Each structure stands twice: as C-alpha cells, then as structure tokens.
Amino acid sequence: QSALTQPASVSGSPGQSITISCTGTSSDIGGYNYVAWYQHHPGKAPKVLIYDVNNRPSEVSTRFSGSKSGNTASLTISGLQAEDEADYYCSSYTSSSTRLFGGGTKLTVL
Amino acid sequence: EVQLVESGGGLVQPGGSLRLSCAASGFTFSRYWYHWVRQAPGKGLVWLSRINSDGTSTTYADSVKGRFTISRDNAKNTLYLQIDSLRAADTAIYYCARSTATYLEHWGQGTLVTVS
Numbered sequence: 001q002s003a004l005t006q007p008a009s010v011s012g013s014p015g016q017s018i019t020i021s022c023t024g025t026s027s028d029i030g031g032y033n034y035v036a037w038y039q040h041h042p043g044k045a046p047k048v049l050i051y052d053v054n055n056r057p058s059e060v061s062t063r064f065s066g067s068k069s070g071n072t073a074s075l076t077i078s079g080l081q082a083e084d085e086a087d088y089y090c091s092s093y094t095s096s097s098t099r100l101f102g103g104g105t106k107l108t109v110l
Numbered sequence: 111e112v113q114l115v116e117s118g119g120g121l122v123q124p125g126g127s128l129r130l131s132c133a134a135s136g137f138t139f140s141r142y143w144y145h146w147v148r149q150a151p152g153k154g155l156v157w158l159s160r161i162n163s164d165g166t167s168t169t170y171a172d173s174v175k176g177r178f179t180i181s182r183d184n185a186k187n188t189l190y191l192q193i194d195s196l197r198a199a200d201t202a203i204y205y206c207a208r209s210t211a212t213y214l215e216h217w218g219q220g221t222l223v224t225v226s
Contacts, residue, residue: 002173003154036213038155044219046147046155046205051213089155093212099145099171104154 003089004029004102011108019079020105023071023091028100030071034078034093038065040104041086049088050075077107085109112136112216114206119221126196126225127202132189132206132218139187140164143209146180146191149220156202159191160209195226 005023012018021035022029029035050056050066053073054064063078073090090102118130132144146158159170159180168180179192189206201224207214 003156034212038214040155045217046207047217048212048213048215051210087154090158091155091213098171099157099160099214101147101155101157 001094001096001098001100004092004100006055006088006090006102006105008103009106011110012077012080013110014082017109018080020075020077020088020090020107022073022075022092022102024073025071025101027094027095028071029068029073031095032093033068035066035068035073036091037064037073038089038091039086040089040110046089074104080109082109087091089101112208114216114218115205115207116204116218116221119204119223121224121226122196123199124225127192127194128196128223130193130204130206130221130223131162134187134189134208137208140184142163144189145181145207145209145214146178146183146189147205147207147214147217148200149205150199150202153202155205158204160213161189196223198225201225 035053038046040046049064053068054066065076080097113135115133143183161180163184201204203220205220207217
C-alpha cells in the first residue's frame with residue numbers, strides 16, 4: 001500500500017500560520033475519521049499532536065489543529081515558533097485494518 | 111511515567127535474524143495494544159505491525175508479512191518483533207508504540223538495526 005501523500009517541505013516565519021496536507025483514498029482517510037498527526041524531532045520519540053481528525057491531547061498546544069475533507073486531511077500550525085521546526089507525519093487507519101503513514105513533511109521556521 | 115524502551119538492535123549480516131524487545135514500565139502493560147514502526151535513514155515513518163492486548167490477534171503491513179513476527183509477554187511487560195531473512199532495506203530505526211483504539215499514544219526512542 002502506498003504512503004499517504006504529503007508535501008516534502010513547508011516553511012514559514014515566526015508568528016505565521018502554515019498548513020500541511022495529507023492525501024489518501026476512500027480506503028483510508030476518506031473512509032474513516034481515524035487520522036492522526038505526529039511531530040518528530042530527529043533523535044527523539046515521535047509525539048502525537050492530533051488524533052481522530054481534529055482532537056488534541058490535553059498536553060498539546062492549541063496552536064495545532066486538524067481537519068479533513070474527503071480524502072484529504074490537513075494540519076494547521078498557527079503562531080509558528082522556532083521549536084515547531086520538525087518533521088510532521090499524518091497517519092490513517094485503513095480498510096485492511098492496518099495503519100498508513102504519510103511520507104512526512106519537513107517544516108522550516110525561517 | 112509511561113516508558114517504552116527498545117533494545118536488541120545492532121549490526122547483522124544479510125539473511126540473518128534479530129529479535130527486538132520493547133520493555134514497558136509506568137503503566138499496566140497488559141491493557142493495551144502495541145505497534146512497531148520503522149524509519150530508514152533519510153526516509154519517513156513506516157507502520158509495520160500491531161498486536162492486541164492478549165496477543166491473540168496480529169496484523170502486518172504487506173511489505174513485511176511472512177518475515178516479521180510480533181509477539182508479547184504480558185508477564186514480563188515486554189513487546190517483541192522477530193525479524194527473519196534480514197536484507198539491507200531493513201536497515202532502520204525501529205520504534206515501538208502503545209496505542210489507544212485509534213492512534214499511537216506513546217512511543218519509545220527507537221533501536222537501530224543495520225544490515226550489512
């Protein structure tokens with residue numbers, strides 16, 4: 001099964017907002033509300049930012065938000081901060097009862 | 111504090127086997143499902159496998175089915191991943207993760223497997 005499609009990189013200045021898209025199919029993103037987003041700083045454990053499309057764990061900043069339309073999910077980060085520079089991955093449950101990750105997006109804070 | 115600590119990685123020759131472990135602490139290990147995910151050098155995260163709370167149900171990515179075996183020992187609070195017929199493409203950092211019903215909630219720091 002092919003990975004979900006994410007842009008390879010995005011960038012923004014401190015204080016700005018950015019959105020990362022994640023495109024799948026009706027067998028994954030489009031078929032279930034089980035999309036999650038993870039932040040990964042190299043050398044560290046990945047951390048969940050968003051689950052079930054638009055839910056945020058209590059310890060995650062409100063600057064992170066998620067949404068979905070059809071086969072495409074999106075992660076928006078508002079008020080960009082230097083520490084947001086990291087790799088971001090979307091993930092979805094699939095019709096095969098497996099999980100699928102996106103290829104990852106490298107966020108650069110200018 | 112929830113802790114997941116992977117071990118068992120290292121340098122292995124092609125065709126060899128390896129068993130990775132993930133030791134859990136700080137919570138009731140037997141209540142949860144677990145996953146293995148890997149990241150090859152310079153590449154993204156790839157989901158590999160998951161196991162249910164009592165070990166009776168497992169699922170694998172098509173790319174590893176038949177070569178990878180996920181298992182657990184609830185008495186030892188430990189998750190395992192057996193990897194057989196290792197190939198260069200298996201070189202990666204391997205992460206274990208505890209999951210809720212719908213997402214991977216806590217991750218370990220990973221263990222590096224190098225096949226060469």
